[in-house]
Amino acid sequence: MVQVGTGGQATGTSAGPGHEGATGEGSAAGHVLECSGLVRRFGDRVAVDHVGFRIAANETFGLLGPNGAGKTTTISMIAGILAPDEGEIRIAGIPMTTRAGAAKALVGLVPQDLALYPDLTILENLRFFGRLQQLPRRRLAARIAEVLEVVGLADRARDRVQECSGGMKRRANIAVGLLHEPKLLILDEPTVGIDPQSRNQILESIEQLGAAGMSVLYTTHYMEEAERLCDRIGIIDNGRLVAEGTRRELIERVGEQDRISVTASGPLAEFAAAVAALPGVTSAEPVETGLAVTAVTAAEVLAPLVAAGERVGVSIGSVQVVEPDLETVFLEVTGKALRD
Secondary structure: OOOOOOOOOOOOOOOOOOOOOOOOHHHHHOEEEEEEEEEEEEOOEEEEEEEEEEEEOOOEEEEEOOOOOOHHHHHHHHOOOOOOOEEEEEEOOEEOOOOOHHHHOOEEEEOOOOOOOOOOEHHHHHHHHHHHOOOOHHHHHHHHHHHHHHOOOHHHOOOEHHHOOHHHHHHHHHHHHHOOOOOEEEEEOOOOOOOHHHHHHHHHHHHHHHHOOOEEEEEEOOHHHHHHHOOEEEEEEOOEEEEEEOHHHHHHHOOOOEEEEEEEEOOHHHHHHHHHOOOOEEEEEEEOOEEEEEEOOHHHHHHHHHHHHHHHOOEEEEEEEEOOOHHHHHHHHHOOOOOO
């Protein structure tokens, strides 16, 4: 059973469960993270330009954008590592600053660069970081067992980090971020530079965390990861959050619709007219192999479409639904394809 917990201590802080501010008004409102108007400059360059979004309890929010878009700078401010030049951040209702121990205690940060000691075993790393977080010895032992199970490393705990594969190191990094039972887990591009099998193992672990109730902020430049993992997605480019919503909301925002390809034979013109008259269908055109249909939501028109075919006497061989994806949305809102 996956156990993720609901609050604890962050590395380098002395706040813990029961500490002043361990919960706040944001919890009552259902938002684990609230940030607004975040700006961060490096000299004349504006790396983050008035970014703001919320993450609800038990929600996985994806920050999708190319390298250099401002993702890492944004999460560094949210985690209290960098101070914003402008804007406000609250974790479960508690203001986050670079000195906010109580707010930092509720965040687990898994950076893109590995934060592990290579000459120690995975187990020794977890014990070390757990002691820094001041977890009681008995509780630490239990948490180590739990997080190793979550990331699939229970049988590799005594391997030295320097001898581990890139995927194992990434998973051990996630385990450290989970040790203190954070309310919000922040993952910064955790699958960059690893093999497909390890990548899938990491994605499965994150899916388990989301299903178990963990709130997750996930940055990536991989479309398929955002579509697979995230309840809502924010598209960031050149430091600005240019679109935000569920996958369906983002697709509807740019006017994209589902496409349905029907292989059929018989009176296709009559079939097209019958399908075009169905609620939710925006177009239906005969093609060489059958019918090309566009609809607001394909799932809602499939059964009426088949029924219409039976009424007019066509023989339907197959029906294939092609849904628009985030690549289409990104191209529309940024004017360019997502680049690495």
